[in-house]
Amino acid sequence: MKSGKEAARLAKKLFNATVVDGKVDVDTFRKILKKLADEKPRGYLSLINAYWKLVRLEIEKSSALVESAEELESAVKDGVIADLKKKYGDQVEAEFALDPELLGGMRIQVGSDVWDGSVKNRLERLADKFN
Numbered sequence: 001m002k003s004g005k006e007a008a009r010l011a012k013k014l015f016n017a018t019v020v021d022g023k024v025d026v027d028t029f030r031k032i033l034k035k036l037a038d039e040k041p042r043g044y045l046s047l048i049n050a051y052w053k054l055v056r057l058e059i060e061k062s063s064a065l066v067e068s069a070e071e072l073e074s075a076v077k078d079g080v081i082a083d084l085k086k087k088y089g090d091q092v093e094a095e096f097a098l099d100p101e102l103l104g105g106m107r108i109q110v111g112s113d114v115w116d117g118s119v120k121n122r123l124e125r126l127a128d129k130f131n
Helices: 004-018 026-039 044-061 074-088 119-129
Strands: 063-068 093-098 106-110 113-116
Touching (some): 004 044, 026 044, 044 063
Parallel strands (some): 063 093
Antiparallel strands (some): 106 113
Protein backbone atom coordinates (compact mmCIF):
# COMPACT_ATOMS: atom_id res chain seq x y z
CA MET A 1 0.00 0.00 0.00
CA LYS A 2 1.67 3.19 -1.15
CA SER A 3 -0.68 5.90 0.04
CA GLY A 4 -3.78 6.77 1.98
CA LYS A 5 -5.57 7.30 -1.33
CA GLU A 6 -4.78 3.78 -2.41
CA ALA A 7 -5.97 2.42 0.95
CA ALA A 8 -9.21 4.41 0.65
CA ARG A 9 -9.76 3.18 -2.90
CA LEU A 10 -9.23 -0.47 -1.91
CA ALA A 11 -11.34 -0.03 1.24
CA LYS A 12 -14.20 1.25 -0.94
CA LYS A 13 -13.93 -1.87 -3.14
CA LEU A 14 -13.99 -4.10 -0.07
CA PHE A 15 -16.93 -2.16 1.32
CA ASN A 16 -18.89 -2.57 -1.93
CA ALA A 17 -18.32 -6.33 -1.68
CA THR A 18 -19.55 -6.26 1.93
CA VAL A 19 -22.89 -4.52 1.30
CA VAL A 20 -25.57 -6.90 0.05
CA ASP A 21 -29.12 -5.68 -0.63
CA GLY A 22 -28.38 -2.39 1.13
CA LYS A 23 -27.12 -4.06 4.32
CA VAL A 24 -23.71 -4.94 5.67
CA ASP A 25 -23.15 -8.70 5.37
CA VAL A 26 -21.50 -9.57 8.67
CA ASP A 27 -19.99 -12.85 7.42
CA THR A 28 -18.30 -11.12 4.48
CA PHE A 29 -17.08 -8.37 6.80
CA ARG A 30 -15.49 -10.93 9.15
CA LYS A 31 -13.90 -12.88 6.28
CA ILE A 32 -12.33 -9.74 4.84
CA LEU A 33 -10.95 -8.65 8.22
CA LYS A 34 -9.58 -12.13 8.90
CA LYS A 35 -7.89 -12.30 5.50
CA LEU A 36 -6.31 -8.86 6.00
CA ALA A 37 -5.14 -9.78 9.51
CA ASP A 38 -3.70 -13.11 8.32
CA GLU A 39 -1.94 -11.82 5.21
CA LYS A 40 -0.92 -8.40 6.60
CA PRO A 41 -0.27 -6.69 3.26
CA ARG A 42 1.84 -3.56 3.30
CA GLY A 43 -0.14 -0.72 4.90
CA TYR A 44 -2.89 -3.07 6.07
CA LEU A 45 -3.64 -1.05 9.21
CA SER A 46 -4.59 2.05 7.21
CA LEU A 47 -6.67 -0.18 4.92
CA ILE A 48 -8.48 -1.74 7.88
CA ASN A 49 -9.12 1.70 9.40
CA ALA A 50 -10.56 3.06 6.14
CA TYR A 51 -12.66 -0.08 5.64
CA TRP A 52 -13.98 -0.02 9.22
CA LYS A 53 -14.93 3.64 8.90
CA LEU A 54 -17.06 2.91 5.81
CA VAL A 55 -18.74 -0.08 7.47
CA ARG A 56 -19.38 1.82 10.71
CA LEU A 57 -20.98 4.73 8.86
CA GLU A 58 -23.23 2.35 6.92
CA ILE A 59 -24.33 0.58 10.11
CA GLU A 60 -25.03 3.90 11.86
CA LYS A 61 -27.03 5.08 8.85
CA SER A 62 -29.36 2.10 9.15
CA SER A 63 -30.30 2.54 12.81
CA ALA A 64 -32.31 5.38 14.29
CA LEU A 65 -32.72 6.41 17.91
CA VAL A 66 -36.01 8.18 18.56
CA GLU A 67 -36.24 9.80 21.99
CA SER A 68 -39.37 11.34 23.44
CA ALA A 69 -40.45 12.67 26.82
CA GLU A 70 -43.48 10.36 26.94
CA GLU A 71 -44.41 7.04 25.39
CA LEU A 72 -45.47 7.57 21.77
CA GLU A 73 -48.68 6.12 20.39
CA SER A 74 -48.23 3.32 17.88
CA ALA A 75 -49.64 5.48 15.05
CA VAL A 76 -47.00 8.14 15.75
CA LYS A 77 -44.25 5.48 15.88
CA ASP A 78 -45.44 4.04 12.57
CA GLY A 79 -45.41 7.51 11.01
CA VAL A 80 -41.88 8.20 12.23
CA ILE A 81 -40.65 4.86 10.90
CA ALA A 82 -42.34 5.48 7.53
CA ASP A 83 -40.71 8.91 7.26
CA LEU A 84 -37.30 7.50 8.17
CA LYS A 85 -37.65 4.74 5.57
CA LYS A 86 -38.50 7.32 2.91
CA LYS A 87 -35.35 9.25 3.73
CA TYR A 88 -32.87 6.45 4.51
CA GLY A 89 -34.30 3.36 2.81
CA ASP A 90 -36.11 0.25 3.94
CA GLN A 91 -33.11 -1.08 5.89
CA VAL A 92 -33.44 1.56 8.63
CA GLU A 93 -34.55 0.25 12.02
CA ALA A 94 -35.81 2.51 14.78
CA GLU A 95 -35.32 2.19 18.51
CA PHE A 96 -37.66 4.22 20.70
CA ALA A 97 -36.51 5.48 24.09
CA LEU A 98 -37.93 7.69 26.81
CA ASP A 99 -36.02 10.75 28.02
CA PRO A 100 -38.10 12.84 30.45
CA GLU A 101 -35.49 15.63 30.29
CA LEU A 102 -36.75 16.50 26.79
CA LEU A 103 -39.94 17.84 28.45
CA GLY A 104 -41.89 17.29 25.19
CA GLY A 105 -41.38 16.70 21.48
CA MET A 106 -38.87 14.30 19.96
CA ARG A 107 -35.19 13.97 19.22
CA ILE A 108 -34.20 11.66 16.34
CA GLN A 109 -30.66 10.56 15.51
CA VAL A 110 -29.69 8.55 12.45
CA GLY A 111 -25.94 8.26 12.09
CA SER A 112 -24.61 11.81 12.33
CA ASP A 113 -27.97 13.38 11.40
CA VAL A 114 -29.90 14.78 14.37
CA TRP A 115 -33.35 16.38 14.41
CA ASP A 116 -34.13 17.91 17.76
CA GLY A 117 -37.71 19.13 18.07
CA SER A 118 -37.77 18.81 21.83
CA VAL A 119 -39.07 21.46 24.20
CA LYS A 120 -35.75 21.31 26.05
CA ASN A 121 -33.85 22.24 22.86
CA ARG A 122 -36.25 25.09 22.08
CA LEU A 123 -35.89 26.50 25.60
CA GLU A 124 -32.09 26.28 25.36
CA ARG A 125 -32.11 28.12 22.02
CA LEU A 126 -34.40 30.77 23.48
CA ALA A 127 -32.13 31.19 26.51
CA ASP A 128 -29.12 31.58 24.20
CA LYS A 129 -30.78 34.54 22.50
CA PHE A 130 -30.94 36.38 25.82
CA ASN A 131 -27.36 35.66 26.85
